[in-house]
Each structure stands twice: as C-alpha cells, then as structure tokens.
Amino acid sequence: MEQxxxxxxxxxxxxxxxxxxxxxxxxxxDAQKADSELHGEGTWTMPxxxxxxxxxxxxxxAREVQEETNLIIDQENLKLISIANDRVxxxxxxxxxxxxxxxxxxxxxxxxxEITEWQWFEIxxxxxxxxxxxxxxxxxxxxxxxx
Numbered sequence: 001m002e003q004x005x006x007x008x009x010x011x012x013x014x015x016x017x018x019x020x021x022x023x024x025x026x027x028x029x030d031a032q033k034a035d036s037e038l039h040g041e042g043t044w045t046m047p048x049x050x051x052x053x054x055x056x057x058x059x060x061x062a063r064e065v066q067e068e069t070n071l072i073i074d075q076e077n078l079k080l081i082s083i084a085n086d087r088v089x090x091x092x093x094x095x096x097x098x099x100x101x102x103x104x105x106x107x108x109x110x111x112x113x114e115i116t117e118w119q120w121f122e123i124x125x126x127x128x129x130x131x132x133x134x135x136x137x138x139x140x141x142x143x144x145x146x147x
Contacts, residue, residue, distance in 0.1 A: 011093045012061050013048040013137045015081065016071065016100045022123050022138070023047065023107055025068065025115035027131065039088055045115075045131035046097075047071075061098050069118060070110050074102035082140035083147045086133050097137030 016023040024044040049064035051057070058075035065073050082097030107118040121127060126138065140146060 006092065009091070009093045010051040011048060011086075011095045011133070012051065012057070012064060013046040013082070013095055013097045013134050014061055014065055014073075014100050015046055015097060015137055015141055016065070016069075016073075016103060017123070018101070018120065020123050021120040022126065023069070024119060024121055024127070024130075024134070026117045026119070028114055028116055039091075040131035040133075043129045043131040044119075044121075044127045044134070046134045046137065048134075057096065057098075061100075065100070065103075068110055068115060070105055070108040072104045073100050077102040081146065082137040084133060084136045084140075086136070093133070095133045095136070097140065099141065 024046060027040050027043050027045055029042045047065045047068045048061075049068070051060040052063075055063070058078055061078060062073050062075050065071050077100070079099040080096065081099045082095075084095045084097070086093045086095045109115060109118060123138075130138070
C-alpha cells in the first residue's frame with residue numbers, strides 16, 4: 001500500500017484500576033487472532049480498541065470495554081490520562097488512555113479468539129510482556145504526565 005493512502009487511526013487503552021490492581025488481558029499468540037495492527041500478539045494489554053465513526057471518546061471506551069470484558073463502566077467518571085503517537089512499520093495510531101475506577105461486573109473472556117484470559121495485577125508488579133501502547137499508558141499514569 002502506498003504511504004499516501006494510509007490513514008492514522010484512533011485507539012483507546014483503558015486502565016481499569018481496583019484496589020491498586022490493573023486489569024490486563026493476554027493477547028492470543030497467533031498474530032491473526034490477536035487482532036492488532038500494532039503487532040501485540042502474546043503480550044498483556046489493557047481493554048481497549050478503535051474508535052468508530054460518530055462515537056464520543058466515552059462511548060467508544062464503554063463499548064470496547066463491554067465487548068471485551070463484559071464490564072459496565074461509568075462514562076461520567078472516566079479520566080483522560082495519556083495520549084501517545086504509536087507507530088510501527090505498517091500502522092499508525094493516536095492512542096488515548098483513560099482511567100476507569102467506577103465499573104460494575106466481573107471481567108469475563110468475551111472474545112476468546114483475541115484475548116485468552118483476563119487477570120488483575122498489582123500496579124507495581126506487572127507482567128514483563130506488556131503491549132507497548134498499554135505500557136505507555138501505565139508509564140504516563142505513574143509519572144502523572146499525559147504526553
């Protein structure tokens with residue numbers, strides 16, 4: 001594909017925090033199933049995804065979190081915590097990170113072909129293989145910087 005025909009996408013990562021623990025999902029090891037243009041197969045990631053035409057940020061975040069985890073989040077209490085310019089050779093996304101501490105339900109595997117498990121991790125004891133956009137959001141949150 002020619003460079004001029006490529007477009008920048010908008011994606012979200014949601015730092016769901018409960019009792020100083022972060023919810024992370026294990027991406028499928030198969031790149032075709034991991035469904036990430038940013039090549040995150042086999043890594044741990046926050047819930048999130050791509051914005052759809054016509055959505056507000058909050059609507060997009062709530063939809064993606066529910067589709068992936070079955071959690072219902074309070075859109076009113078989301079907090080913007082990170083903006084990143086994520087690029088790999090064949091994809092380019094503006095990734096927006098949100099903090100969510102107000103949600104209902106228990107995390108469930110809703111898309112087993114993409115995410116094989118959800119786990120809660122202590123924020124200061126995270127797995128080594130983090131999906132790089134999720135790692136950026138966590139780093140910005142810890143340093144209290146947005147960009």
